[in-house]
Amino acid sequence: EPEVTQTPSHQVTQMGQEVILRCVPISNHLYFYWYRQILGQKVEFLVSFYNNEISEKSEIFDDQFSVERPDGSNFTLKIRSTKLEDSAMYFCASIGDRGQRGYTFGSGTRLTVV
Amino acid sequence: AQKITQTQPGMFVQEKEAVTLDCTYDTSDPSYGLFWYKQPSSGEMIFLIYQGSYDQQNATEGRYSLNFQKARKSANLVISASQLGDSAMYFCAMREDSSNTGKLIFGQGTTLQVKP
Numbered sequence: 001e002p003e004v005t006q007t008p009s010h011q012v013t014q015m016g017q018e019v020i021l022r023c024v025p026i027s028n029h030l031y032f033y034w035y036r037q038i039l040g041q042k043v044e045f046l047v048s049f050y051n052n053e054i055s056e057k058s059e060i061f062d063d064q065f066s067v068e069r070p071d072g073s074n075f076t077l078k079i080r081s082t083k084l085e086d087s088a089m090y091f092c093a094s095i096g097d098r099g100q101r102g103y104t105f106g107s108g109t110r111l112t113v114v
Numbered sequence: 115a116q117k118i119t120q121t122q123p124g125m126f127v128q129e130k131e132a133v134t135l136d137c138t139y140d141t142s143d144p145s146y147g148l149f150w151y152k153q154p155s156s157g158e159m160i161f162l163i164y165q166g167s168y169d170q171q172n173a174t175e176g177r178y179s180l181n182f183q184k185a186r187k188s189a190n191l192v193i194s195a196s197q198l199g200d201s202a203m204y205f206c207a208m209r210e211d212s213s214n215t216g217k218l219i220f221g222q223g224t225t226l227q228v229k230p
Contacts, residue, residue, distance in 0.1 A: 031216050042222045043159070043205060048215040056215040089157060095216060101147065101166075103218065105159035 002026040006092050006106035013082055013113055021077040021109045023092030029104075033093040034067065034077045036060065037108075043091065049075065082113045117141065118208050118221035125226050127196045134181070135191040135224045137206030145211035148189040149218065150180065153203040162204075165189055167211075196228045 005024040013019050025032050034046040047057045047067055054067065064080045075094075079086055092106040119138045127133035139148065150162040165173045165180045173180040181190040193200055203225050207218040 033217060035218075035220075043207075043218075043220040045217045045219065048217050050215070056213070056217060091159060093159075093218075101149075101164035102161060103149070104161075105151075107156075107158045110157070 002104070004092055004094055004104045004106035006090075006109050008109060009107065010110045011112070013111070015084060015113055016081050019079050019082055019111060021079075021090050021092075021111070023075045023077070023106055024073055025075055025092065025094035026096075026104055027073070029094035029096045031055075031095045031097070032069070032075045033103075035091045035093065035105075037089045037091065039088070046077070046090075079111075082111075084113050087111055087113045116221075117219045118206055120204075120206055120221035120224050122224045123222070125224055127193075127200075127226065127228055129198060129228055129230050130195055132192060132194045133196055133226065135193070135204050135206075135226065137189045137191065137221060139187050139189060139206075139208050141187075141208065141210055143210040143212045147209040147211065148180070148182070149207040149209070150178070150189075150191045151205045151207060152200075153205060153223070155202070159205075163191065193226075198228050198230060201226060201228045 007022045032049040035043050037043045047061045048055045066078045069075045089108045091108045093103050095103045146167045148165045152160045163175045163178045165182045172182050177194045179192045203223045205223045206221040
């Protein structure tokens, strides 16, 4: 069964450093998402991406965040200058059509900012 | 206002018993989808079951069923014959189809522990 692949599985970074979280969505999917889950809390929407541009972003997704799909396969989330409160699990998800039932989530990247 | 509410932070169930995890939602969109995901301690998000707002019948997937009460805006997950491996966090989520992005809105989650 096709999978969404996320790398790395765990990243530790110093406060103020830039991090790039990588995702390879399912190849024929068209809609891509990043979600964040602070430890033990609910999963929060960050951003959606369609047709090579952001279609919606949440209040969390401020100027420190950016996404891109540089080569038609990878989908990256960049945090420009990490803060302690960015420590969380970050999930990438994709779906072929937004009316479909089956969102596929990656296994997540646990980001720890120290 | 919360769009998805899961009022049970934690639940216990005896192995082989059935358990119901509650979820209520709030939307004015006539077309929407409701989802349940399981998150074991390893952290991944596993899709369990989907219910569309226009579906006439309650969704079922193996031991999982969704008790969909549209007028009450509830979409409770029923797990029959609980197994030890069902111990996990469970999230209810909604997609409002008027959204042109298809984003999911999640509830706070319910931690289920299955006792042997």
